[in-house]
Amino acid sequence: MADILQINKVSKNYSRHNALNEVSIHVAEKSIFGLLGPNGAGKTSLIRIINQITGPDSGEVLYKGEKLGPQHIERIGYLPEERGLYKKMSVVDQVLYLAQLKGLTKADAKKRMLYWFEKFEMQDWWKKKIEELSKGMQQKVQFIVTIIHNPELIILDEPFSGFDPINTQLIKDEILELKKNGATVIFSTHNMSSVEELCDSIALINKSHKILDGTVKNIRNTYRSNTFKVSFKGSIIGFTNALWTGAEILIKQTEDDIHTLTIKLLNNYSSNQLLEAVLPNHQIISLNEIIPSMNDIFIMKVNQGNESEVLQDNETK
Amino acid sequence: MKKIRLIIGREIKSKLRNKTFLIMTVLAPLLITGFLAFIIQLSQSDNTNQQVMVIDDSKLFKDKLTGNDYISLSYSNLKLEDAVEQFTDKGYSCLLWISPNIIQGGSGATKLYFRKSPGFAFQTFIKDQMEKIIYENKLKSNNIDPNIISNSKQVVKLILEKVDDKGKPEEQSSFGTFGFLTGALMFMFILMYGMMVFRSVMEEKTNRIVEVIISSVKPFQLMLGKILGVAILGLIQFLIMGIITFILTTVLSTIFLKDISGQLKVFKQQQELVKLQGSNANFSQLEKFDDKLEVFDLLEKIEKINFFEVFICFILYFLGGYLFYSSIMAAIGSAVDSESDSQQFITPITLPLMIGYLISMKTILEPDSSLVFWASIIPFTSPIVMMSRITNGVPLWELFFSLTALFASFFVTTWLAAKIYRTGILMYGKKTSWKEIGKWLFYK
Numbered sequence: 106m107a108d109i110l111q112i113n114k115v116s117k118n119y120s121r122h123n124a125l126n127e128v129s130i131h132v133a134e135k136s137i138f139g140l141l142g143p144n145g146a147g148k149t150s151l152i153r154i155i156n157q158i159t160g161p162d163s164g165e166v167l168y169k170g171e172k173l174g175p176q177h178i179e180r181i182g183y184l185p186e187e188r189g190l191y192k193k194m195s196v197v198d199q200v201l202y203l204a205q206l207k208g209l210t211k212a213d214a215k216k217r218m219l220y221w222f223e224k225f226e227m228q229d230w231w232k233k234k235i236e237e238l239s240k241g242m243q244q245k246v247q248f249i250v251t252i253i254h255n256p257e258l259i260i261l262d263e264p265f266s267g268f269d270p271i272n273t274q275l276i277k278d279e280i281l282e283l284k285k286n287g288a289t290v291i292f293s294t295h296n297m298s299s300v301e302e303l304c305d306s307i308a309l310i311n312k313s314h315k316i317l318d319g320t321v322k323n324i325r326n327t328y329r330s331n332t333f334k335v336s337f338k339g340s341i342i343g344f345t346n347a348l349w350t351g352a353e354i355l356i357k358q359t360e361d362d363i364h365t366l367t368i369k370l371l372n373n374y375s376s377n378q379l380l381e382a383v384l385p386n387h388q389i390i391s392l393n394e395i396i397p398s399m400n401d402i403f404i405m406k407v408n409q410g411n412e413s414e415v416l417q418d419n420e421t422k
Numbered sequence: 423m424k425k426i427r428l429i430i431g432r433e434i435k436s437k438l439r440n441k442t443f444l445i446m447t448v449l450a451p452l453l454i455t456g457f458l459a460f461i462i463q464l465s466q467s468d469n470t471n472q473q474v475m476v477i478d479d480s481k482l483f484k485d486k487l488t489g490n491d492y493i494s495l496s497y498s499n500l501k502l503e504d505a506v507e508q509f510t511d512k513g514y515s516c517l518l519w520i521s522p523n524i525i526q527g528g529s530g531a532t533k534l535y536f537r538k539s540p541g542f543a544f545q546t547f548i549k550d551q552m553e554k555i556i557y558e559n560k561l562k563s564n565n566i567d568p569n570i571i572s573n574s575k576q577v578v579k580l581i582l583e584k585v586d587d588k589g590k591p592e593e594q595s596s597f598g599t600f601g602f603l604t605g606a607l608m609f610m611f612i613l614m615y616g617m618m619v620f621r622s623v624m625e626e627k628t629n630r631i632v633e634v635i636i637s638s639v640k641p642f643q644l645m646l647g648k649i650l651g652v653a654i655l656g657l658i659q660f661l662i663m664g665i666i667t668f669i670l671t672t673v674l675s676t677i678f679l680k681d682i683s684g685q686l687k688v689f690k691q692q693q694e695l696v697k698l699q700g701s702n703a704n705f706s707q708l709e710k711f712d713d714k715l716e717v718f719d720l721l722e723k724i725e726k727i728n729f730f731e732v733f734i735c736f737i738l739y740f741l742g743g744y745l746f747y748s749s750i751m752a753a754i755g756s757a758v759d760s761e762s763d764s765q766q767f768i769t770p771i772t773l774p775l776m777i778g779y780l781i782s783m784k785t786i787l788e789p790d791s792s793l794v795f796w797a798s799i800i801p802f803t804s805p806i807v808m809m810s811r812i813t814n815g816v817p818l819w820e821l822f823f824s825l826t827a828l829f830a831s832f833f834v835t836t837w838l839a840a841k842i843y844r845t846g847i848l849m850y851g852k853k854t855s856w857k858e859i860g861k862w863l864f865y866k
Contacts, residue, residue: 153848156637157637158633158636158637158848159848175640178637178638179638181637183633183634183637185630185633185634185637187630187633187850188630189629189630189631189632189633189634190629190631190634191436191625191626191629191631192629193436193439194436198435202428202432203634203635203638205428206425206428206429206635206638206639207638247634250634
């Protein structure tokens with residue numbers, strides 16, 4: 106699939122602080138892309154560059170192959186991490202104003218606003234001022250403002266913060282539907298389970314460098330370590346003997362008469378061979394491969410980065 | 423352009439919905455004209471009827487101290503103690519008692535008893551007459567003819583005439599007080615609207631909507647839209663205030679100033695007559711107006727003011743001065759996170775305005791000093807100082823020079839402010855310093 110966004114070797118410096126260092130990311134059209142990284146990694150700086158709020162010091166950003174420019178602004182929808190609306194302005198005025206700033210005519214803005222208000226069941230409180238609304242309601246208004254102009258590219262910075270589980274689900278469904286309707290969604294989040302649930306591919310940024318990217322499936326496969334969790338009934342000594350040198354036992358757990366072992370298969374020993382060896386004398390209850398979660402990968406990669414930096418620091422000292 | 427229009431529209435709408443703003447717009451002219459009317463009313467004699475019982479123990483004033491259309495005096499031989507008890511029952515509004523030793527002076531020599539407070543004008547009326555009677559009495563007792571004294575008195579009236587370099591008279595109305603008033607108004611408005619821009623910028627920054635907006639429009643467009651929006655709002659407010667003030671003053675002046683402007687007309691006719699007749703003239707007609715000369719002077723000065731010129735200049739200087747300062751205010755508003763941090767930035771910005779205000783006070787005393795001249799050219803102070811000079815008659819080239827400088831420097835400040843604004847609105851959590859702001863000027 107073609108890329109909607111190509112970020113090539115983008116760097117950005119603030120007076121004494123390096124926010125992005127030659128970061129390159131490609132975002133495929135009609136996909137959901139996760140921009141991950143710990144706080145202060147440079148995600149917001151990158152998002153602001155895509156939104157043309159700031160410009161890169163070096164490198165380039167291409168939107169559908171063209172150099173990113175003012176003509177693309179109206180095709181992008183942006184939900185910043187720090188939400189904000191005019192407190193004293195009514196919901197209607199606010200949505201119409203911001204939609205018109207994105208290039209909609211007043212009539213169009215009104216039509217689409219009605220559609221979304223109905224969808225989110227907000228008709229009752231659209232005359233209210235923002236300051237009279239609950240936080241969750243404000244978030245809904247903000248979400249509508251982000252997508253009212255039918256953007257091709259939607260950038261959501263921490264879209265789920267401040268929502269209760271029901272509204273979180275609502276927004277998740279909405280993101281999937283937007284994708285189905287042909288939009289591309291980039292979202293940054295710390296919520297790794299939502300990444301696994303929604304994202305097609307991700308990029309991980311740490312300390313202004315991109316340290317990992319690819320599709321979620323590929324990344325998780327790359328970080329598979331041939332580790333399995335097996336539960337069975339029977340003698341634990343007999344089980345370990347049967348494994349012989351084919352596997353290394355990492356964790357042992359026993360509950361009632363059920364033993365659960367976490368084992369790492371060594372060499373080319375396969376899970377089938379393992380089963381063959383233990384089947385005759387043990388009752389197998391379950392066998393699962395442990396695929397690392399995005400959460401594990403995130404923590405591992407970020408810690409690795411930090412450790413290697415500590416090492417480098419020590420060497421230079 | 424369409425987006426700037428949207429921003430301007432929102433800015434105006436949001437302020438127009440603000441009740442305090444609307445109340446201010448209507449109330450301010452009411453207060454100003456009301457206050458003026460109150461002062462004028464105060465200086466006019468109050469026309470309530472006064473029946474005064476007089477107990478003259480000095481026997482000096484009988485038939486000399488008299489009333490007028492509203493004040494009637496009647497002398498009584500009652501004892502003071504009885505009179506104090508009885509004067510209200512007998513239908514008098516107050517009781518004047520004059521001690522036998524009034525001629526020796528001292529406090530407590532006369533007393534005015536009353537139930538309802540007699541007006542100030544009434545008190546002056548009585549006091550002035552009594553002083554005059556005592557004065558003539560003392561002259562007589564020293565064998566001096568009062569006529570000699572009054573004939574040796576000569577009123578000197580200083581006539582000011584401004585001339586151009588060829589010695590030809592130049593029209594001018596040197597009415598410093600009025601100039602000071604327009605200068606002070608200019609100071610107030612520039613500060614008020616400048617602060618409005620400042621607040622509006624800071625509001626958008628602190629409630630974080632600014633990031634949503636500048637993902638749709640350029641920061642410069644947002645800043646410009648805001649500044650222009652408040653400017654248009656200011657002009658609308660002027661217009662409303664101006665119309666209300668005009669209506670009110672017209673109504674009030676027909677009510678309160680009808681007598682006095684009629685008298686002024688008679689006075690002027692008499693003056694012309696006296697001029698024609700020369701030394702043979704009968705001055706008694708003019709002397710009747712002696713106590714009104716100050717009011718006449720004021721009215722004549724007001725009549726001489728070219729209100730149209732003042733109005734046009736006021737609008738031009740307001741626009742220039744406001745644009746000049748508001749762009750700086752916008753930059754400062756973008757740099758701070760909270761109102762409490764803002765003081766260290768606001769004070770140095772308002773300082774030149776303050777100085778302008780102080781110089782405009784000097785304009786009353788020395789309208790042609792070089793300090794005043796330069797302060798009315800330099801953009802930081804020119805709107806205020808020039809407005810305080812305007813009623814003295816300012817040559818056209820000076821106006822042109824000063825306005826050009828003002829508007830040119832508006833472009834410079836806006837350009838610089840845009841650079842600061844662009845960076846400032848996205849800076850959170852840091853305490854900003856002047857040094858920091860200086861750096862933002864050089865960001866790419």
